[in-house]
Structures are given as C-alpha cells and as structure tokens.
Amino acid sequence: MSGHKDITLYTSALAPNGWKVAVVLEELGLHYDSIYIDLLNGEQLTTTFTQLNPNQKVPVIIDHTNDNLVLFESNAILLYLVEQYDTHHRISVVGKDKHLLDQWLFFQAAGQGPYYLQFFWVSRCRADAQPSTTERYRDETLRVLGVLESVLNKQEWLVGGKTTIADISFVTWNVVAFSALETSDIHLKKQFPAVYR
Template sequence: MSHGNQFTLYAHKGGPNPWKVAFLLNELGLSYESIYLDFESGEHNAPEYLKINPNGRVPAIIDHKNNDFIVWESGAILLYLVEKYDVEKKYFATSEADRYAVLQWLFFQVSGQGPYYGQAAWFSYFHAEKLPSAIERYHKEIKRVLGVLESVLSKQQWLAAGKFTIADLAFVTWNDGLSRFFGDRFDFEKEFPATYNWHQRIRAVPGVKAGFDLKKELSGH
C-alpha cells in the first residue's frame, strides 16, 4: 500500500500532546496525515487502535518509509524524529552534556508538566464531583512547574543547548491552555515573565504557529 504521506499521526483535535508531534513534523518538513480519533465514541480504545498503541492514548505515529514503524508516547516520538530525521540536530543537541540537558527537560515535561496539568483539567472540568482540595492541589502544582521554568528562563533564553530544541517545544501546548485553568485570576506575563516571553518565542516558530492556527480552525474558535 503506497502512502502519499510519510507519516500517519494519530491525534486529537483538542488534546495537547499530539500537537507537539505535528509542530515538529511541520518544522522538519516531513509529510503526514493526521487522523483525529473521536474519544466520545471510544475510537482510542477500539481494537484496531490498540494494535497501534496498547495504551489507547494519542499521539502515535506510523513511519511508512521505515517499514511502517510505530512509535507512541509524545516524548518518544519527538526523540525518534530528531534522531532519525533532524540530520543537522537543529532541534536536538550534539554534545553529551547538551543531549542530557535536552532529555532532562523533556522527561520533566512528560512526567511533571503534562500529568499535573492534565489532572488539573480533569478535576476542573470532567470529574463527576467538584473537589476543591484536588483542584487546589493541581493548581499549585501548575504554579510550581512554572516556577521551575521561571528560575531557569530568567537566566537564559532556552532550556537547553543554548537554542530552541524539542525540550522547549514539548512545553508549549500545555502552557498555552493556562487561562482555562485560572481564568482572569492569573496573569501569566506578570507572574512568570521570563516563562511567558519564552512561550511567545516558541509560539512564533513557523511550524508551531502553523499547528496552532490549524488547531484553532479545527476547534472552531
């Protein structure tokens, strides 16, 4: 079966994690088709999809030019793409020290930022009962994560390797939704100025901007 596009990306119109992958594919100029799974009808837990990702989550990619190689988990996908297709290591690093600096931030994003922000979203919007103590816990964690970023970004422009890498890219989608958690009670620019400016710099990267524009279009607002 011949594919016009090199990759199939299993995604979700609103979910933050698949967009990280779309942004990087855009930047690397790699062709892909996005399949947006419908979570309401349970497409992510359908047997066909569980063959691709046994965890039943998005994103997952299939690389049709590499024997239909499958990778799931956004952090692993970002690494796969830079190690295999970012020949100049524009979005990764060449020295050992820089590589591990990128990796530590990437791991912090997938274990520290994503899950805490995700739980904040769950208890704020989807949990059957309102649990103020749970909401408060995860809101505090969001601010703690932002504080960690601020402590470093107030001294340097990018998280690692002295340039924009997948470490920076990984944080942008979850941080873009901060107003959903706090509404008007939170002034990102005022409370975490260095992190806010960094966030705007990432958003301006062409492949990221194109992805956010499409995301906005798909969500209809």
C-alpha cells in the first residue's frame, strides 16, 4: 500500500475535534492524509469545502476504501472508524459498555465542546466580552470538569476499564480548557487531579 492513503482528513491545526480524529486514525494504524483548512481565512466557507460539509466545520473524512464515503461531525467519525476498523476493540467496547460509551460521546459533543469553545473564545479572543459572559462559560467549563472528575476519581477510564474513543474525545478539548484556565486563580491540578492525569 505504499503511497496509497485509505482516508483523507480535512482538519485545522486550531481544531481540537480534528486532533481527536487524528489520534484515533493513528491508534487504528490507518493510512491517511491530512489537508489543513485555514479557518482564520475562511477556507471552510468555500464552495469546495461546503460540498463536503454543509455545516462548514472541520473535521471531515473521506474513506476511499468505502466508496469515498464522506463524514463530518467528529464523534460520528470516531464511531464510524471504530465500527469499521477496530475489529479487536482496542479503543472501543461492546455490549452494555457501548451504550455508556455513546453517552460520553453525546456529553462531549453537547456539553464539553460547546462550553469549552465559548469559554476559550470569550476569555482569549474577545477583549470586549462582558464579565458575566466570561464567568458563565468559565463556570460551565468547571462544571464539565467536575463531572469528569467525579467519575475519573473512582476509575481510570470513562468506560470499559481501558482507553476508548470516549476518553480520546475529551482529551484534546481538555488541553484547551487547561490552557484557557491556566492564567486564572483556579488550581486545576489540585481541583481536578483525575482529569489532569
């Protein structure tokens, strides 16, 4: 297969969701090419990219081994990749644990990602942000970290007793949160040691 890539990943160096897909592609040993979209210059808004993802967000994958299937939404991509390629369940689970894994992926997509992004945006990119807005998203980020801490201080991984795509889906966003909260008076290593670990 030298030179042949199974998957094309459209991503951005700035996108935690793109990085988590890259981590899963690496974990599964898949051959892929990354195409970096310049979000700051609006490349995601072009007609060419919009044909891949009408929502104009990264990541997007094209699976060339599966009739050039195009998928967007990072957690949908993660589920597809493990269902298609993780036949030995190295980073996925089966049975009732599969439902628990889905639960965490939904929580990540609906809770962690949006709140962390908004907190990062208002605290780092908007000098004119109202203090109440910054405080709201900071508090929601801390709440999500607290949810994760309440589970991870009792067990090493979110589900199945091993690293899964559930854990991977949170890691890249946690890096963003820890970076954004680092300058405040919050002591993340002390308050959320299990998440930090």
